Amino acid sequence: MTAVATAPTMHPELLKAACHGSCRELTNLLNGGADVPIEVVVDIDHPGTVCSPPSSLLLEGVTPDGDSALHIVAAYGYLKKARAVYDKAPHLLCARNSGGSTPLHSAARAGHATMAALLVELARGEEVAGEDGRVTTLVRMQNELGETALHEAIRAGHMLTVAELMTADPFLARVPDSGTSPLFLAISLRHEQIVRELYQRDKKLSYSGPDGQNALHAAVLRSRDMTKLLLSWNKELTKKRDQHGNTPLHFAVSLETGTRGMLPQYAVPVVNGTSITSFLNVVGTPMDLTMHILEADAYSAYQPDEEGSFPIHVAALAGRLSSVIILLLKCPGCASLRDTHGRTFLHVAVMKKRYDIVRYACQTPMFSSIMNKQDNEGNTALHLAVEVGDWWGFTCLFANKEVDLNLPNNKQHTPREISVSSTPTGLYCLLHSRILIQQALISADATLQICRRDNMKKGPSTQSDAKIDAVISNSTQFLGLGLVLITTMAFGAAFALPGGYRADDHPKGGTPTLSTEKVFQGFLMANALAFICSSLAVLSLVFAGTPTVEIPMRYMHYNISIWLSFNGVLSLGTAFVLAIYIMITPVISGTAIMVMVVFSSLEILYMPSLVEKIVKFMIVVCGRVGILPVMLRSEMPKVMLLTIWPLMVIFGWQEYAWRHMWHYVPVAQKLVT
Known part of the structure; x- marks a missing residue:
C-alpha cells in the first residue's frame, strides 16, 4: 500500500x-x-x-x-x-x-x-x-x-x-455555453444595470439557462423592461423551448392571478403550491407581457408544450383574462386549439373555475363555435362545469342559449345525468352549488340518460346513516347556540320596553309609556314573533338532533328550524329598528334616520353572501326558461311568501291596531293617557 x-x-x-x-x-x-x-x-x-x-x-x-x-x-x-x-x-x-x-x-x-x-x-x-x-x-x-x-x-x-x-x-459572459449563463442569473435577480453592462461588453453573450430555458424565460417572470430589452436584442429567443416544451410565452401567461373580494380574508385559505392573495397592494398589477411577445413573434402562440398545451390553455389555467383576450384578438385561431385531451381553453377555464374567462367566452359571440365542442371523452364545457360543481361557471354556460343542455358524452351521460351521479348521498344546504346546478337543469327540463329510471346508477360515494346522523347533530349544535341567543334577547326586550314604564301614581301605573304610539304596536308584534319563532326553532332542533328519531323526521325538523330561525332573525332585526325609531325620532329625528340607514346598509352589504347564489339562479333560469313559466310552475311565489310573512304580519298588525283598536279608546282615557 x-x-x-x-x-x-x-x-x-x-x-x-x-x-x-x-x-x-x-x-x-x-x-x-x-x-x-x-x-x-x-x-x-x-x-x-x-x-x-x-x-x-x-x-x-x-x-x-x-x-x-x-x-x-x-x-x-x-x-x-x-x-x-x-x-x-x-x-x-x-x-x-x-x-x-x-x-x-x-x-x-x-x-x-x-x-x-x-x-x-x-x-x-x-x-x-x-x-x-x-x-x-x-x-x-x-x-x-x-x-x-x-x-x-x-x-x-x-x-x-x-x-x-x-x-x-x-467573452466571459459566454461561459458556460449551456446551463445558467451570467445573463440569465442577472435577469433572475433583477440586476438590470448588470444586464445592460454584460450586453454592452459582448453582443454575442450566452442566453442559456437551466433545464433548457433561456434568458427570456426568466425575463417575462421578472421585469417588463428587461423583457423588452431581450426582445430588441434577440427575437429568436421567443421560439426556444425548455426541456418541457415551454416557450417564454407559456411562462408569461402562467402568472396566476388571485381573486380579491370586497373584504379582507381574515381566515386565509392556503393550497400547497399556490400563492396566497395579498391584501397589501404595494406591488403593481401583474405585468402582462403577452402583447410584447406576440408583436415579436406571433407564431409562438401556436407552439404547444410537451403535454400539448398551447399558451391559450396556460393562460386559462392561470386565470389570466387579459392574456386570454390579447391572444384571441391577435391570434383568433387560438380559440379552437386543443390540447392532448382534446380540450379548448374554455374546457380548461371551467375545470379550474376561472369564472372571468368563462364569462368572457360566453358573452362573446365569436366563440359560439366552441360552446358545444367536445373533448376526447365527449365532454363539453357544461359537462365539466357540472362535474366539478362550479356554480358560477355553470351559470355563464347555462345563460348562453347556444349551449346544448342535452348533449351526451361518450358514456351517453348528459349534464343532468352527471349532476345526479356526481352528488354524493347526504344532507346539503339549499345554496350548495351542486344542488343549485341540478335545480337549474331540472327547471330547464334538461334530459337524463335514456334508460330505465329505476335502474339509474347511484353516485360514486355514499354516506351511511351514522355519518348523516353526525352531520345533522353537528349542524344542530351551532344553529341551536344562535337560536338560544335570539330567544334570550327577545325575552329580555319584552320586559325592557323602549321608553320604560309609567310611574305607580299614574292611573295606568306600570304600563308601557309608549303604548299609545303606532310604531309601538309593530315593535310588540316583531318582538313576539322573534321569541315565538326562535323558541319553536329550538324545539325543532331538539327533534333534529335526537338520535332516536328516524332520519326523515330529523330532516323535516331540521328544515323547519332553519326556516323559523330566519324568521326569528328577521323579526328581531325589525324590532330593533322600530325601537330605535320610537325612542329617538321625537327628540332627534336625524339620528334615528341615520341609525336606520346604517343598519339597512350593513344588511344590504351582508345579504349578498347569502342570497347572491339564489338571485343568480333566478336570473339565469328566467333568462333561459322565461319569467312567466317560472312564476306559474315553480314554488318561488310560495318561497317568497314564506320568507317575508313576518314583515307582513308586523306592519299589517301595526296598521290594524292603530286604525281599529286605538281609536275605540274613550276620549277621556286618551286625554288622561
Whole structure:
C-alpha cells in the first residue's frame, strides 16, 4: 500500500493571521518566524517511513471546507496579504476548495473588485513569464455548479467586480455555453444595470439557462423592461423551448392571478403550491407581457408544450383574462386549439373555475363555435362545469342559449345525468352549488340518460346513516347556540320596553309609556314573533338532533328550524329598528334616520353572501326558461311568501291596531293617557 496524500488542516495561527491579523504577522509566519508544527502523513504499512514536509508546506493547509490561505485573504480583501501568500505559493491562485471555487470566486462573492483585479494581475504576470492564456484560464474556471467568478459577482450585485472581470475577459459572459449563463442569473435577480453592462461588453453573450430555458424565460417572470430589452436584442429567443416544451410565452401567461373580494380574508385559505392573495397592494398589477411577445413573434402562440398545451390553455389555467383576450384578438385561431385531451381553453377555464374567462367566452359571440365542442371523452364545457360543481361557471354556460343542455358524452351521460351521479348521498344546504346546478337543469327540463329510471346508477360515494346522523347533530349544535341567543334577547326586550314604564301614581301605573304610539304596536308584534319563532326553532332542533328519531323526521325538523330561525332573525332585526325609531325620532329625528340607514346598509352589504347564489339562479333560469313559466310552475311565489310573512304580519298588525283598536279608546282615557 502506498501513502495517501491528504490535504493537511490549516494551522490556527495561519488562519488567524489570514483572517484579521496584520500583514507583518502573516509575513513573519510565512518566513518561519514562529514555531509552527506541521502535520505529516505516516504510511502505516511501513512504520519506519515518515514523510516530513519542509516548512514551505505551511500554506498547503486548508480549512474544513477546503479554503486555502489565498481563499481567505481574497474573501476579506487583504491585498498585501494576498500578494504575500502568492509569493510563497503561486499555485494557490488556481486552487479549488471543496465546492470547486477558486480565490477569484471568493473575492467576487465578497464584492472586492480591487482584489479581483489583483488576482487577475498576478495571472497576467505569469503570462509574461511564458504561461500563455493564464488570465483566461483563471477567470473561466468553474466551480461544481458550473459557475465562474462572474456569476458570484452578479449574485452579490457588485457592478465594479463585474466590470473588472469583463475587462479581463470580454467573452466571459459566454461561459458556460449551456446551463445558467451570467445573463440569465442577472435577469433572475433583477440586476438590470448588470444586464445592460454584460450586453454592452459582448453582443454575442450566452442566453442559456437551466433545464433548457433561456434568458427570456426568466425575463417575462421578472421585469417588463428587461423583457423588452431581450426582445430588441434577440427575437429568436421567443421560439426556444425548455426541456418541457415551454416557450417564454407559456411562462408569461402562467402568472396566476388571485381573486380579491370586497373584504379582507381574515381566515386565509392556503393550497400547497399556490400563492396566497395579498391584501397589501404595494406591488403593481401583474405585468402582462403577452402583447410584447406576440408583436415579436406571433407564431409562438401556436407552439404547444410537451403535454400539448398551447399558451391559450396556460393562460386559462392561470386565470389570466387579459392574456386570454390579447391572444384571441391577435391570434383568433387560438380559440379552437386543443390540447392532448382534446380540450379548448374554455374546457380548461371551467375545470379550474376561472369564472372571468368563462364569462368572457360566453358573452362573446365569436366563440359560439366552441360552446358545444367536445373533448376526447365527449365532454363539453357544461359537462365539466357540472362535474366539478362550479356554480358560477355553470351559470355563464347555462345563460348562453347556444349551449346544448342535452348533449351526451361518450358514456351517453348528459349534464343532468352527471349532476345526479356526481352528488354524493347526504344532507346539503339549499345554496350548495351542486344542488343549485341540478335545480337549474331540472327547471330547464334538461334530459337524463335514456334508460330505465329505476335502474339509474347511484353516485360514486355514499354516506351511511351514522355519518348523516353526525352531520345533522353537528349542524344542530351551532344553529341551536344562535337560536338560544335570539330567544334570550327577545325575552329580555319584552320586559325592557323602549321608553320604560309609567310611574305607580299614574292611573295606568306600570304600563308601557309608549303604548299609545303606532310604531309601538309593530315593535310588540316583531318582538313576539322573534321569541315565538326562535323558541319553536329550538324545539325543532331538539327533534333534529335526537338520535332516536328516524332520519326523515330529523330532516323535516331540521328544515323547519332553519326556516323559523330566519324568521326569528328577521323579526328581531325589525324590532330593533322600530325601537330605535320610537325612542329617538321625537327628540332627534336625524339620528334615528341615520341609525336606520346604517343598519339597512350593513344588511344590504351582508345579504349578498347569502342570497347572491339564489338571485343568480333566478336570473339565469328566467333568462333561459322565461319569467312567466317560472312564476306559474315553480314554488318561488310560495318561497317568497314564506320568507317575508313576518314583515307582513308586523306592519299589517301595526296598521290594524292603530286604525281599529286605538281609536275605540274613550276620549277621556286618551286625554288622561
